[in-house]
Amino acid sequence: LEARLEQAAMLKRVVDAIKDLVQDCNFDCNDSGIALQAMDNSHVALVSMMLKSESFSPFRCDRNIALGINLTSLTKVLRAAQGDDILTLKAEDAPDVVNLTFESPESDRLSEYDIKLMDIDQEHLGIPDTEYAATITLPSSEFSRITRDLSALSESVAIECTKEGVKFTCTGDIGNGSVSLRQHTNVENDAKSVDISLTEPVALTFSLKYLVNFCKAAGLSDRVRLCLSNEVPLLVEYGLSNNSYLRFYLAPKIGD
Amino acid sequence: TSHQVKLLAFFNDR
DSSP, X not given: OEEEESOHHHXXXXXXXXXXXXXXXXXXXXXXXXXXXXXXXXXXXXXXXXXXXXXXXXXXXXXXXXXXXXHHHHHHHHTXXXXXXXXXXXXXXXXXXXXXXXXXXXXXXXXXXXXXXXXXXXXXXEOOOOOOXXXXXXXXXHHHHHHHHHHTTOSEEEEEEETTEEXXXXXXXXXXXXXXXXXXXXXXOGGGOBEEEESSOEEEEEEHHHHHHHGGGGGGOSEEEEEEOTTSOEEEXXXXXXXXXXXXXXXXXEEO | OXXXXXXXXXXXXX
């Protein structure tokens, strides 16, 4: 494997966004790119990352390899990279280590690190293709604000989507709260628009603790997409350039 | 009250 990223910031942000949710992960490398799928310890949330080969220049992967990496270790090493450094990942066939180099674009500084790999026996889940009943695309900062504000009151949020819009509601010991958003096109700045596409109304309840965690990815993209269908996991997607993405799935809470 | 469902209830274990 040899994969060169123009900006180390992208990998730094991705790892930062997921390291509190999952710890030991296989980075599955093949000629289409680098993928990661891992569930949190409670088996309630799942991270699915895809960094397409087009996000790297150049990208070469001659044989499929799984790089088992501890994200705390990776975070320690990535801290040594500046956001605008050029980052190159390298691994041999059947590797013991993954090699990372950080090149400063404006000086001759080159740093180089090896991280020991681990054997990770990871459950790999088959995620069915789903036609979601509701898809909401909103500013990622807005979604972060909603989850943060409501998590101060309650452990859970009900998300209801109808043709009127989407409503986030919570009930807690001190009282209750809600935030409603309507479909809205911001003509000056499309990134601030709220798009709702609905085939049937949905109402689902989720744990806010996980949603707050997912929002650590907000720095990766101006926009976030929420996909919901009744009685299936929520999909929260942060799109990256070149069709790469960071997705989170969260199992719902269901009434007794 | 509601209880938390696990992902394995929805996704296949490969």
